[in-house]
Amino acid sequence: MAKELTGTKVLVEGAGQCSDLLYGSGFHPVDPVVFVDGGRRRTLVVPMLEYGRAKLECPGVRVVLPEELGIPKEQRRRLAAWVVAAVQAHRVKQVVVGAFFPAAMLRALEEAGIAVTVWAGAMYPDRARKRPDEVAHITQAQRAAVAAMHTAEAMLRTATVGRGGVLRLGGRVLSSERVREEIDLVLLRHGCTARDTIVAGGAQAADPHDRGHGPLRAGTTIVVDIFPQHKQSHYWGDITRTFCKGPPPPALAALYRTVKTAQARALAMIRPGVKGPAIHGMIAQFFEEQGYPMTVKDGVVRGFFHGTGHGVGLEIHEAPSISTVDSTLAAGHVVTVEPGLYDPDLGGVRIEDTVLVTERGAKILRSYPRRFEV
């Protein structure tokens, strides 16, 4: 069992992954800021340019400029000086930081005589259990993802099959890039950004991180994985469907049926108290029994080789995990359920929904049909 996380937390963030800072302080920084969270007493150190917005967006947090902490002028540009001064203002001799806390700030705190515990777990364990307003934000992002999936499916349905099985739409070749652009436009119109939307056909579909490029073809698997982040709330959504233009070859039809059944079984297992590894192990075993074992040969991976699911919230991948890593589902968790099977010689199939864990089981946040042939 992990020890409980107690004590004053220190968080530092720039424009990167600032989800803990946003969760704890309510502030989404553009420039680097420092947040000291002592529970009742909370201090946010911001540069001049962020001052007005931070004051407005963080009621209950003391928002200060570096100069207000008595940092000498020549030190005011040094983020490490902000960190030390902010902790000293809290009059504590020890603090807790996250695994990704910046090394330079860790050293500066230690040099100032402050004991630092580097916490490997979640800085805000409550983040995994979503409040109703957070579920609403995720649902909003998921609504955008579902709208974009409709657009993608419509393009594939409307497409015709040209020479060599290449799809055509509007007199031009239909490529991964074209479908992705239309998906991203729909997401944008829904107030979301999208970076790495996946539209991957054929052998590309067998690499779950290949974004996909070039012409799409009939009779092959086409994986469409859409994960938008809402620009205002910063919460994410995540959905994947796999399509085949025209009748699928029997091997692909079998692959799809197997993944669809696996997803239904995983969804049926979702409830508070169930262990992540129990769900993941069941899926892995089911795939093996169906004749799809995980294998690695000459650096080529086949079968099912990613987790069954992951938490979704202020990050696209967050706690809890549904994989071999120990975890227990609880009411309020929002997780993806996304088994997949991959084989570079066949293609890849992944079916993914984002669900809320409730006492009555998995509640799919926005449903979307599972149709292979289009």
Next chain:
Amino acid sequence: MAKELTGTKVLVEGAGQCSDLLYGSGFHPVDPVVFVDGGRRRTLVVPMLEYGRAKLECPGVRVVLPEELGIPKEQRRRLAAWVVAAVQAHRVKQVVVGAFFPAAMLRALEEAGIAVTVWAGAMYPDRARKRPDEVAHITQAQRAAVAAMHTAEAMLRTATVGRGGVLRLGGRVLSSERVREEIDLVLLRHGCTARDTIVAGGAQAADPHDRGHGPLRAGTTIVVDIFPQHKQSHYWGDITRTFCKGPPPPALAALYRTVKTAQARALAMIRPGVKGPAIHGMIAQFFEEQGYPMTVKDGVVRGFFHGTGHGVGLEIHEAPSISTVDSTLAAGHVVTVEPGLYDPDLGGVRIEDTVLVTERGAKILRSYPRRFEV
């Protein structure tokens, strides 16, 4: 003078700001990866899902899975174990990490008996001097930004002035949100993402980080700041123009003239060997002489209170800075030149271009007219 950075570098990144890792390894990770850069010998540790892509995208780098480093099975999920094993595989006893290296990995290296220097400066100092292919990537992003600026200006020009000075377009109120959406659509069509496009009118224009919201009005300053990142190259562009619908009040016209003159003076000073603080100090002094000193009263800042410019590349803000921070421009630097004046009672004006520093002075990467009244 800073000491020179030598020795084996260690970089760890997830989906965040991974520009150094991308620069050093050629790889843009989705999931966390570890990169050990010993100069001639370079190792990238990636999870299974990134393996194929990393092999393809990183010629000259040894791409390995955690299991290939002899990490015991129960440790293979721990990124800290990857870091230690990768460094040990290089047979070095000391390494250099950046200021934002994760604290947990620093502790793990120390516990493994490896001496760690936390380097406050740039991990890849060469990053500031852009190669021709990098300039081409930035220019590509800047081309998207300029196209989007044309769209924004056209919307403001085409708009009519309704009751209370509120702008209208196509029978509806013209808001910051509407202009921003059209800007972001243009950027998307150019293969770029945009997160925090600024379209801020009136008092909102006086806060350089306010993205802007609500109806736009005639006779007020409207700041449009567009900074797209190209999705394929990951390089950024950055441009700002300030507009006024209809004739500007004399105080705003004077504000605009002053900023426009300041920008022209700053651009004229750009050349290799010139100090950032010399340019910035000149601008600050010019504004003060023109009757626009920087003041803070009741938490409200007026005048010119941000840097004159910043480097642009794989990050939107990178070295060199043109501000009070010591820096010297060199041929190949790509920097913004963006003086601004702000007053919540008047509005805000900022004019920004992204330029390449050449022996013959500043070369604006994509030009765009400076027209205030539209």
